[in-house]
Amino acid sequence: MNMDILKKILLMPRQMIKAIYNPENIENKWYSQWQEKGCFAKKIDHRKDSFCILMPPPNVTGVLHMGHLLNNTLQDVLIRRARQLGKSTLWIPGTDHAGIATQVKVEKELMKEGKIRQNIGRESFIQRALHWRDKHGGLILEQLKKLGISCNWDAKVHTLDPGYNLAVQTAFIELYNRGYIYRGKRMVNWCPVSLTALSDEEVMMKPQQCMLYHLKYELTDGSGFIEVATTRPETIMGDTAIAVNPNDDRYRSLIGKTCLRPLKKAEIRIIADEAVDQDFGSGALKVTPAHSAIDFEIGQRHRLEFLDIMNPDGTLNSLAGNDFEGMDRFEARVMAVEKLRKLGLLIKEELYSNNVGFSERANVPIEPKLSEQWFLKYPKVEEAKAAILNGVIKLRPERWTKTYLHWLDNIKDWCISRQLWWGHRIPVWYRKGYDKNDPTNIHLSIDGPEDKENWEQDPDVLDTWFSSALWPFATFGWPDLKKMEEKNFDYFYPTSDLVTGPDIIFFWVTRMIIASLELLGANKNHLLPNEIQERIPFKNVYFTGIIRDKLGRKMSKSLGNSPEPLDLIKKYGADGLRFGLLSMAPQGQDVLFSEERVEFGRNFCNKLWNAFRFRQTIGEEQDKTIEGIFSRINPKEVSLIDLAILTQMLKTLIEFEEAMAEYEFNKALQIIYSFFWKDFCDWYLEVSKINQTSSVIGIYDLILRQCLLILHPFIPFITEELWHMAGYGTGFINDEKLDTSANLLANIKALGLEPAEDSILEVAMIRELISSTRAMKANYGLAAKKDMTFYYKAADGQTSIIAKYNEIIKHFIGAAKVIETNSLLDLPVILTPAGLMYLDLASQIDLASEKQKVIDEIQKITQLIAKNQSKLNDKVFISKAPQQIIDGTKKLLEENLKKQVELQSLLDSLNSLKT
């Protein structure tokens, strides 16, 4: 670039930074600029490493909640940091069509018009659902933009996109052909409200108070009755046997006899089965094979009749008999009990608490139901375990490994068909009028058979999670090779980090791993380690904590305990919110949300803002490029205090880099927070005001610049704004190359400066002296006085720091004079590592309380000395502890002894003072 132009740019009058940091203005401004200028766009440089994140797609029905905020902030931190480290990045956003959830929403809309979906038919229902999706579905992503997330919006995917649908259909057919998908009549979890089967994962167990009824089943030979206990008397009409344990002496004689089913009377057998628990109830179980999972198994073993007495909606059907037909299952329960009571068959009823499975969506008890469904037998289970065990996929925190493995060890076939209309239609056709179970009458293909008129398509759709499992590669256009190439699948896959909640390990994470292992690459029964490595969907999984309210409850809309995220952004700014969230969310630990933390984040942003305002008051017309900054630092002008802050910056950067490498974001933030606020602002900015050389200003610029850069992934808006305001560059901050601690160290060394730990120690001594002296003043109620005289006596063996830093110390402690002395004085004093500081105000102090303080202090130090000495006298300690610890203890003892002597002499002098 032409030097004149460069100068012009650099010397351009810059905008004044406004006094008050107002996040709202700058956040809206920058987000639209980032998008317009294509900041987040995929820029592929094959010489660079790739870095890819798949956003867990929020449901189109979803409402933005705190979990989304934390989750997406973490992803944004990762992706922005990756850009700074020079990687080619891709962050794929998207939404999930959310089968049941969406269908329920649309059905509710219909209900307002007094209709149900069957009234309008499948086609127009889907049209309505699509319309609903288009209207509401993008909202959550739009809301997330307020948070500043930098995804590749042009790569956005929706799970019902045509391309995605192709992936789902292909996966189904492929898995069917490989023998993993089958159709079968089995016991499933049936939701009587949503009228669909559900997977085990969609059933939530809830403790319930109910009644346990003890009933008489009369023996048909007239020899008495058998007592049966049940919580579900409404299913009696479906009983086809009574089962007892074969080892149960009470009932041995009854096995093989028959008894009378008391409702819809019929003769049923008494059978023996090991599954019966002798200790529960009466030890005799009524067997209802069509309405209970265990009874179903017993029924199969004993070839019992399966009497399905219920309609899909939970009402009883004609098989339940005239008295019950059409009645809801819970009404039927009441009526059944009533009838039994009248018949004199109810022995007793008792309160009983048990766990009942509830439909996750409709929140009603699920009904175990015998039903014809599609099932998936999970492939590549061993490989999925190996991927984690061998560290090919790393889970953070690692402890989730156990949960993950436990699920895979106890995995059961997955019911993947849903009796819904909204979702991916199952690509299976049946020949009209023929037996569906005969394979020759079944056709599987994406487009269907040519003579469609002779076939009918399976009416069911697939579980939403089936499509979610394909997310890692369906988002890249799989199985369309051309699209995959366009989307640089080979470059970005396997993706880098997945950030999600541990509550969907089974729903999603595991299934993605399995789907990827099975479907990417050739069909093989077993994979070799390198094949696993190529196929895995991601290398790291970061499990976030769950955000809870102050009482530890999960945040949910129904509890009304979740703050409105957008309100928080409005109040504290997206940056403040991000900072707060990250600082309260260590690796995968659940967090109790507190608004104070968000305030904390906002305050930090304000501090940052004002540090830049301060810099601006000094005058800005200077070269702020990194080269320019270094050229302004003159090594001859650099004081020890300056060197100390440089050294500390490097130390901070190293610690920060380590924390980031370990995904310890809250630690990383804490490290910068403390350096920036405590060391840089509170100390260095203040101390350097006294002699603000041009080198000092150079150091300001260097540190401010570096802090902006490393903070940018966490708080992108304010750092972008300040980057431009302060004139560090004309481009976007996220495109800036990040100087590492190693780079900066090299640059500093090139100036002829040698960062040294000693400088930090010396500065620490000064700060300690100042701080102690201020405390002493405050103790006497003299904090505000500026005209005091102090006497300073250097610590034994310590060179005086007062001579060197007189001005600074006077300024900071508020003194008119600090006079150096060699003797102990009869004055109030404070001990510091740098020496004694006396306050010349003997007449004004409360001698008695002052003495007491010193006495307390002596007592404390004496205890410490005793502790040190007993340690050092302990031969075992001496022989076993490492030398470093022993030396440390010795040194400590010496220091404490010295302190003790000094305190004693102080006490003596206080005693000798006249009151």
Place this chain on the structure above:
RNA sequence: GGGCGGCUAGCUCAGUUGGUUAGAGCGCCUGGUUUACACCCAGUAGGUCGCAGGUUCGAGUCCUGUGCCGCCCACCA
């Protein structure tokens, strides 16, 4: 029933392989019109690290047992 996590200052939480006298923010209290910031500055106070044993020269940290809180999985009708 099986498993996991938490229990550290009034509150919310740090505390890496055991190592010298346990930290931060908020809040409390005291003082401050220090011209970058009251969303700030300075300074106090506040903890037998859930409890009980054990290992060790040395335990918030490791082991055993136990209590409370929360979560996950399984489940007896």
